Amino acid sequence: MQLKTPFSQRFLPYLIVLPALLLTIGILYPFLLAIYYSLTDYSLLSPIRHFVGFKNYLGLFQSARFWESLGLTVLYAAMVLCIEVPLGLGLALLLQHEIKGIRFFRFLFIVPMMMPPVVAALMWKIIMAENGILNALLGLVGLVKVAWLANTYALLSVVLIDVWIYTPFCAILLLAGLQSLPREPFESSQVDGASAWFNFRRLVLPMLKPFLLLAVLFRSIDSLKMFDIVYATTKGAHSTMLIQLNAYFESFRWYNMGGALSHMLVLWVIVYVTSRFLVRWWSRAMKEATGKRTNES
């Protein structure tokens, strides 16, 4: 039972939250502005602004470039998820064993995640250069050189960089999940003569569901919004024009703010819907798995 304050102090919590709320409003106002601007032909090139209604959105849905970037972004997110979650799970399974030196590994594998993504992408840009170390290593093994960031499959290279940076996120989350699992069901299952694979499929995975969902939630939303990596490496060339990057160029190269904002709002809607859906799914999975209440009480 929470502290129940007498009626005379009913406004107190609002007062306490107010400063934080003010900062919040500072964000909400631009958001509302964004919606408004998306309905205009706002441009930095001309001071005149016309309300054009949904013309921007119509133009958007008719623009091949928009659909291409949307498709690429969704494809990107899907690839990232399909690699990072299983890989992270594998890594977590390795890291859960208490063998000698495990602490050493548990610290090191996080390092890629702790640095600025843009800098990580820059590092890979150097490594993936035409005469960079990666191609040199391939040459050593007898394989042919690849133009990693300059061919039609450049998106795959970007995915690789994303995997390098963010797999630790999935791994560390799933490791926490593995470590939180109770021992007894496994011991009892072992006594019943179950194989390790059976254990894994029927016991571990279901119990890990909340954690897997969390990983999917964060990674899918963050990859739909991906900007830093593509900006640092390809700037959208060779079929890597993801949505936010596209919007960036729309606004700051073509100065079509209104148009760019319509891009963004579509993305925001996608992200919002995805997050609501996933959060609800996660909430339910948490309740099933642990019987405990969630943060949203």
Next chain:
Amino acid sequence: MLTVEIKNVHKQYGNVHALRGISFECRKNEFLAILGPSGAGKTSILKMIAGLESITEGEISVDGQSIRSVPSEARNVAMVFETYALYPHLSVFENLAFPLKSKTSRLSREAIDQRVRETAETLQIGHLLDRKPAELSGGQKQRVSLGRALVRKTGLLLMDEPISHLDAKLRHRMRRELKKHHRTLDATVVYVTHDYLEALALADRIVVLNQGKIHQIGTPREVYHDPADLFVASLLGHPRINLIPAGVKKGSGDGLRIVLEGGSAEWPVPGAHDKWTDWCADITVGIRPQHIRLSRRNAESGITGEVYVVENLGVNHLIEVKVGTVVLNVLSRDSEYTIGQNVSVQFPEDRVMLFDRISGKKLRSA
């Protein structure tokens, strides 16, 4: 010393109706125990008096003044929590001094220091003043918690099962100490517990509470020897009171006879039957294990039974006697009984209690 008055108080947690219209008062300097099983609503009462919970309906007044709109920090009340609730980041000394440093008290640093040391000495924790709560044993934590409540010398002291987490021996010792402290204190104490021994030992009066309703308010003697209903009778006493279903029928002569279920025995109604204000056909006979008399000889108008189990409890022996379908618990000093032996069972007239089986209330002679 303050008086507390609870008038027709209801407490609801969402859909759960935890307290249903309870009323009682606590007099100046009295040690009032609220006794009941867990979930009865006892802690809710304390928290409402302290202002930590809201009052759904009803009135609570301290010294005649309603406390509804007085915030906790302004009420002159101290509380000992069941979980001790010590401040983990402060030393024992600072824990005891903390209440004295709030804005409502105006003591100087030296006065605070002195008061803390005094209190610590009384509770024999003076040597622990530099330790942190994590380094203390359960008994020590409990004393610090008590000390923190006492240090402000408030007129009202609330205690929520303060000794229930201690081991039996320590509990016994603390019972005696609490009694001693109350005598030297100038405070009214409201004490919540589920242990009837604590209530009997410490309280001036006991409020028996179950599922949000008060069953009886009385002195320990009243509550033990003259329970208001079946619940109170079974709550107090170990081993539990024997409760035997019975019926009343017209007997020979003027009398009514009480017949034990199954027709296993009957004997005349205790007391003068015409003094009864209400009687019913279905009653429950209650008699405490220590009051039942067993003898190996056949008494004329007694009940016979067969010894079923003999359990050695040290000074006493717990003997289970099967009388028909009913098993009676008998507490006896005499241990010379063997299983299967036939004994005669006698219920002394002045120790028998009669209860209405349906309402549970005690039947009293007018």
Next chain:
Amino acid sequence: MKGHFMHAFDIQLKRNAWITLGLIAYTVFALFPIVWIVMMSFKGHLDIVSPTPKILFKPTLENYRAIFTNVSNPLYETSRADFLLYFKNSCIVTVSAVMLSLLVGIPAAYALARFRFRGKEDIAFTFLSFRFAPEIAVIIPIYILYQKLHLYNTHAGLILVYQLITLPLVVWIIRGYFEDLSLEIEQAARLDGYTWWGVFTKVAIPLVKPGLASTGILAFIFAWNNFIFGLILGAKETFPTTVGTLGFISYESVLWGQMAAATVITILPPLLLSVFIQRYLVRGLTMGAVRG
């Protein structure tokens, strides 16, 4: 029996060997790029551009010297120095943003944890939604606004925008820490005569201090690693290091060595700080959803 025991022991050893192998393989994958770039930062220009990548080389500090001293090297283009300025910008903006978030967010977290009031969960969710918002959607209007308010290309402007990153973190994680505290201890303090402020400052905050520190560090790392806000709402005077590292690439040439050195300097603070928050990492990354 002995043979059986040895067999079981053998299996264990083999298993451990495979595990270690897998871990080493991944670690090589994870650390190789970093190691390579660090090496590159100590290489002279010729070593860097040599057609066969050099593993053995003579280390030199010329790259670091270049970015720190803003000296133009006759060998190639004027170095896009100002790196020190960028580093200073990062420090000022990141630290101030975190401070502001803590100042404003800790009381808000407490209110969300302990009080009951209408719209509480909506307010809490609003903070959370920043974590998921597409940045450009917010940046464009802010860009326009900032021009009008003269906040474009200012530290203050960036500090405010960085709240989008740091504030949700602070509010949600610290709210979790407050919720984990035993309510009875705070109730005891109320009875001891303290108002909510006294309880907040003298009991609640002292008891969550480790959480506060770790959250502050985590917020610092995320703010430091940010790129997009500095790129769009800052300019040459206010770019953080993250933007600065890209500045070594121009249409004419790429200053590889200096870029590598700048990269190393840029990643140093967050990497060093991450050592201290190992234990709190999962909680921070999932906004308090996982208490691990």
